[in-house]
Amino acid sequence: MSLLSGCLALIGREIRLGWGSGGGAFLSASFFAGAVMVAPFALGPSPESLGKIGPGYLWLALTLASLVSLERLFQADLEDGTLDQMLLSDMPQSLHVLCKIIGQWVATALPLLAISPIGALLVRVEPQLIGPLCFQLSVGSLGLFLIGSIGAALGASTRRGGLLVSLLVLPLYAPSVIFGAGASSNLALDGALWSQPFLFLCALVLGALALAPFAAAAALRIHVD
Amino acid sequence: MTSAFSPARFCHRLVVNQLRLQRGFRLLVDGLDLCVEPGSAFAIQGQNGSGKTTLLRALGGLHRPAAGSIAIEEAGPAREETLAERSFLGHQDPIKSSERLFEQLRFWADIVGAKRERVDEVLNQVGLIHQSGLPGGVLSAGQRRRATLARLLLEARPIWLLDEPAAPLDQEGRTLLGALLDDHRSAGGIVIAAVHDPLPGRPMEILWLGQAAMALAS
Numbered sequence: 001m002s003l004l005s006g007c008l009a010l011i012g013r014e015i016r017l018g019w020g021s022g023g024g025a026f027l028s029a030s031f032f033a034g035a036v037m038v039a040p041f042a043l044g045p046s047p048e049s050l051g052k053i054g055p056g057y058l059w060l061a062l063t064l065a066s067l068v069s070l071e072r073l074f075q076a077d078l079e080d081g082t083l084d085q086m087l088l089s090d091m092p093q094s095l096h097v098l099c100k101i102i103g104q105w106v107a108t109a110l111p112l113l114a115i116s117p118i119g120a121l122l123v124r125v126e127p128q129l130i131g132p133l134c135f136q137l138s139v140g141s142l143g144l145f146l147i148g149s150i151g152a153a154l155g156a157s158t159r160r161g162g163l164l165v166s167l168l169v170l171p172l173y174a175p176s177v178i179f180g181a182g183a184s185s186n187l188a189l190d191g192a193l194w195s196q197p198f199l200f201l202c203a204l205v206l207g208a209l210a211l212a213p214f215a216a217a218a219a220l221r222i223h224v225d
Numbered sequence: 226m227t228s229a230f231s232p233a234r235f236c237h238r239l240v241v242n243q244l245r246l247q248r249g250f251r252l253l254v255d256g257l258d259l260c261v262e263p264g265s266a267f268a269i270q271g272q273n274g275s276g277k278t279t280l281l282r283a284l285g286g287l288h289r290p291a292a293g294s295i296a297i298e299e300a301g302p303a304r305e306e307t308l309a310e311r312s313f314l315g316h317q318d319p320i321k322s323s324e325r326l327f328e329q330l331r332f333w334a335d336i337v338g339a340k341r342e343r344v345d346e347v348l349n350q351v352g353l354i355h356q357s358g359l360p361g362g363v364l365s366a367g368q369r370r371r372a373t374l375a376r377l378l379l380e381a382r383p384i385w386l387l388d389e390p391a392a393p394l395d396q397e398g399r400t401l402l403g404a405l406l407d408d409h410r411s412a413g414g415i416v417i418a419a420v421h422d423p424l425p426g427r428p429m430e431i432l433w434l435g436q437a438a439m440a441l442a443s
Contacts, residue, residue, distance in 0.1 A: 002335075009331075085336075088309055
C-alpha cells in the first residue's frame, strides 16, 4: 500500500512542480501552438494543400514539442540530490522513473493535447476527424515521452544537454512518428480509427511502457556515483 | 515523541571489509576495515579531496567500491521494521524551490512510508514549524539543512550518513543537531559523518583519511 501512495506522491509532485512557478510545463504546449500557428503562412492556407498535410504536420509539431521539456526530466533531481534519496528508498528505480514520466506527461502533454483540437482546425483538418486524430496524438505522445525518457536519462548530467538529448532521441522517435502519421493518413482516407498503423503504434507504446522505465533507470544509475 | 528513549529501537551493525575506493585513477581508500556497532558514531576527517564524501557515498550504496564489501547486519531483533536502512545527507539539500516546505516533507513521508501527521511533529522538532508554508526557494541555507534533518527524522532509519551536516547551521542549529545525534545514538542508531570540526553532542570516534593510508584513533 505504501508503494502505491509513494507512486501517487511522485506523480502528484511532478505535476505540482511542472505547473508551479518555473516549472515550464506549458512551454511544450506553447511551442506546439506556435508551430501550428505558422503552418498556414509557410505552407499556404488553401484547403487542398494544407488539409492534405495537416495531420502529418500535427505529428511533426507534437514530436518537436515533446523534446522541449525532456532535458529537465531528470536533471533537476540529479543536481539537487533528490535522485540519491530515491535510490536509497524502498521504491524500485524503474517504478520511480515510470511515475516521473507519467507525471511529466500529465503536466506537459495534457495541456498540449487540450489545445490540439484548435491546432487541428488551424491546419484545416476535417472537423469530424479532429476527435479521432487527437486521440491518436495522445496515444502517440505517451509513447514519445516514454522513449524520450531514455535519452533524457542518458543526458541528465550534461549541462545544456537539451540539444544532445534531442539528437539521441529523434532517431528513436522515428518508428512512432511513422506509424502515427500513417494512422492519421488512414484516418483521413477512409475514417478508420483502428487502422493497422495505429495498432502498430499502440503496440509500440505498450512495448515502451514495459521497457523504457528499465532502460531509463539503468541510464540514470550511471550518473550517480 | 516516539520511542526515542527506548534502548533498542535499532539493532544494526555496519561492517566494512577491506574496502578500496577509487575516483578515476586516484586511489582514495585502501584496505579499510571498520565495524560500527549500534549506538556508536564515527567522524571521518581528512583534507579536502581525501575521499570523505566518496567513502560516505560508498557506505550509502551510491558509489561502487573498487574492492571489498560493505554489509549491514542485524545485531539483534530490531523492534522497528525498516527495509531501507540508510539515510544520506549530502552537500546539497534536496529542496525544490517552488514547492512549499510542508508539501515537500509530505512527499518524503509518502515515499518512505511515514505517517503524514508526523510532518508537523518533525518540523516542530527542527524549529521550522513557522516556515512550513514557505516555498523552498526563500529558505536560507541553514533552514534548508534543518529541513533535511527533518526528512532524516521522518525516515527513521538506523544508519545516518552525514556529509558536513553542521556546515550551514547557526549556533542554535548546532545544539539541535547535537541533541538529534545523541537521541539517534541512544536509540541504537549509527552516525557516520564527514566533518572538519568536531560535531556537537557526545564525542565520536575519529577516522582519518589521507594518502590512502588509514590511521585509526579514538
